[in-house]
Amino acid sequence: MPTTSQPHRRIRRRTYAFLASAAALATAGALAAALPAQAHNDQAADALAGRYQDVQLLSFNDLHGNLEPPSGSSGRITELQPDGTTKTIDAGGVEYLATHLRQARQGHAYSITAAGGDMVGASPLLSGLFHDEPTIEALNKLDLDVTSVGNHEFDEGAKELARLQNGGCHPTDGCYSDQGFAGADFPYLAANVLDEKTGKPILKPYWVWKKKDVKIGFIGVTLEGTPDIVSADGVKGLTFKDEVETIDKYAKVLQDQGVKSIVALIHEGGFPASSSYNYDCDSPGGGDGISGPIVDIARHVTPAVDALVTGHTHAAYACTIADPSGRPRMVTSAASFGRLYTDTTLTYDRRTGDIARTAVKSANRVVTRNVAKAPDMTQLIDRWNTLAAPIGNRPIGYISADITNTGTESPMGDLIADAQLAYGKELDAGTDLALMNPGGVRAGLTYAAKGAEGDGVVTYAEGFTVQPFANTVNLQDFTGAQLVQVLKEQVSGANAAAPKILQPSAGLTYTLDLTRSGADRVVTDSIRLDGAPIDPAATYRVATNSFLAGGGDGFPTLGQGTGDLVGTDDLAALEKYLTANSSAGDPITPPATDRITVVQ
Known part of the structure; x- marks a missing residue:
């Protein structure tokens, strides 16, 4: 290495x-x-x-292969106005991101572009259909210098990640052009991801940017809990180490090499008190307006690190959080899907070789769509769209209005759960319910046409954007007591600090009382299936995706089911449901989201 x-x-x-x-x-x-x-x-x-010497650091995170402008709420940013009101701005799309980054670099002889992971994975069809080669090509054209890995870089396993880094045709699907695939011309950093056999990082742990006498080191890590949120096949043979310990280790290595200015690229994030991208999370004091895992990480990472570029939570913030020595340190995140980029000024002290922290400035900038599209990105998108069109433009259903992916219980989540329940009943008529993890619902469905398909038409490409993981729909048996435990695991154990509320199929209802704490937030006596209380001793047949069936997302009890039956992939189940239950004259209406009663 x-x-x-x-x-x-x-x-x-x-x-x-x-x-x-x-x-x-x-x-x-x-x-x-x-x-x-x-x-x-x-x-x-x-x-x-x-x-x-001022060094410009442009950064973004969680692009997830969104080359075309994201639709619906996924393509909007909330801006806080001086009078306290908010407005939404359409944002995102690499044609616009490229223009914004290129304009931002003008006048800066010293400029670096870095990213905080999840550049690929859970991608729309335009990228996901081709194993994210289009996104790597786009990032090359964006002049990305370096990125950390994120959890989604492991969706197809370490070997596929290595191919994205080094190039070569896909081992199953082959090459998509005569030119082949060259791979990323920027380094992916994976300092805390070790090969179990060798004990060494699977990719470079750090990288040093140099220009004349200015040197800045970058260390890249993903969240230690990646195995909990990625399929077992994706992380097979890998060990994920503690973020703070790893960063501290390589900060010392960089210092020993004479690199005193260091930036950590961390695929882990926080939750600002406001969803507005320009919210002041340093009010009333440094970092007071942000919570979540990144706060603890930032407070413990060695003071040798001068700034933290983060991600994973898809939130927007630019905060100063005190390091272990009490000195303020910039911590940033640029939302997701290419809707924002962060512009940070790092002032390099040639005498010490370090960053003058008192002069560091940072702000998130909106990737608005009122600028000219970058022609090279338009050409790239058009080329891949030509290949994807025969598959992506195929209609698979009809909707009467937007089916959104927002809220504790989302209409899109309910629709997917209903589709998996219907498919489960085809496999086994005794299937009782379905549960869908919220992180597996990547987008909603929009009524307005994206292309020539017409309003209300759901295309395969849109369905792929909603469910891009190619999980299978699995059936398992659980006792009523286990089912209650699963629901309580939404708000306890690994999910205590950041609840993951499973999306229920029709017929399953309960109360979520947020005034309580821990597992008690799921009110046991309120849990009903088709109006009847759950019988702890009875057996229930439950449909989930294969990720949940393996105990993923902090639901260990879902990994203890019996009577396993593996079905088709989840997107095929959704397509089948939409096709069977909608037509141009009788479209599907958004579910009412009345299955979970939330008390606040």
Whole structure:
């Protein structure tokens, strides 16, 4: 495993000497104001003499192969207005992301573009149908310099991830063009993902960006709990280590190599108190407006790390959270699906080789759709769409209105659960109910046509975007006591801090009382199936996807079922349900989402 990194092999054709000099003067002024008074004059003079160099760090995360503009709520960003109201903005699409990033780089001779994982996986059909080769090609054109792995990079296993990094045709589906597939020309970093046999990282643990005398190291990790949220086949033979311990280890390695400026790319995130991308999560104090796993990580990662680029939770924030020494440190995330990018200024001190933390600035920027599309991205999308069109444009059903993927119980989640119950009954007439994990519902269905199919028509491509994982629909037997335990695992155990509310099929009802704590939030006496209380001693036939059937997403009891029966893939079950239960004259209406009664 290489322990040093070479400069990025692509040559950027951007020279902005005059503008870079102006930026250096601005940096000098900012540092002169920020540094202690007794050092004010000397430090400002040093800056003017070239001691300090602004380095632009552009970052994004959780793209999930969304090359075309995401539709519905997945393609909107909420903006907080000065008067306290909010407005929504249509955002996303790599044709626009490319334009925004290229415009942002203008005037910056020192610019890095980094990402926080989940660039691929759970992708729309345009990318997912071709094992995400289109997204890797797009990221190459975006001039991405480096990214961490995310949990979804393991959806098809470590060998497929290595192919995306190194290139080569897919081992089953072959090549999609005469040119083959070259792979990513940026490094994927996987410092805390080890091969069980060798004990070494499966990909590079870190990478060093260099320009003249400026050096910045990047360490990439994904969440330690990746095996809990990825299929067992995807992580077979791998060990996922603690994020903080791993980052601290490689920060020391970088320091020993003379690299003092370090950025951690962490595929783990937090939850800001507001969904608005420009919410001030440093109010009233640093990091006071954010919660979740990243807060604890940020508070414990070595002070040698100067900034944290994060992801996974699909949230937007730019906060300062104190490191173990009490010094503020920037922690950022740019929502998901290419709707935002983060623009961070890292001021490099040539005398120390470190980042001047007091001068770090960061803000999220909206990838609006009111700019010109990048022609090279349009060409890329058109080329892959031509290959995908015969499959993707096929109608599979009809809807009367948007079927959204929002809320504790979502209409889309209910629809999928109903589809899996109907399919389960075809396999075994004794199937009683179905449960769907919310993370497996990747989008809703929009009534407005995306192409020439017409309003209300659901295409295969749209169905693929909703359920891209190719899980199977499995049947298992559980006692009533086990079924109650499953429902309580939504809000306890691994899911205590961040509940995962399973989407129930029609007939299963219960109360979720959020005023209570732990497992008691699921009110046992309220659980009913077709109006009858659950009998702890009875046996119930339950349909789930194969991921849940293996105990995934923090539901160990679902891994203890008996009488396993494996069916078709979940998208085929959804397609079959839509086709059988809708027509142009009689479309499906959104489910009422009245199966879970939430008390707050």
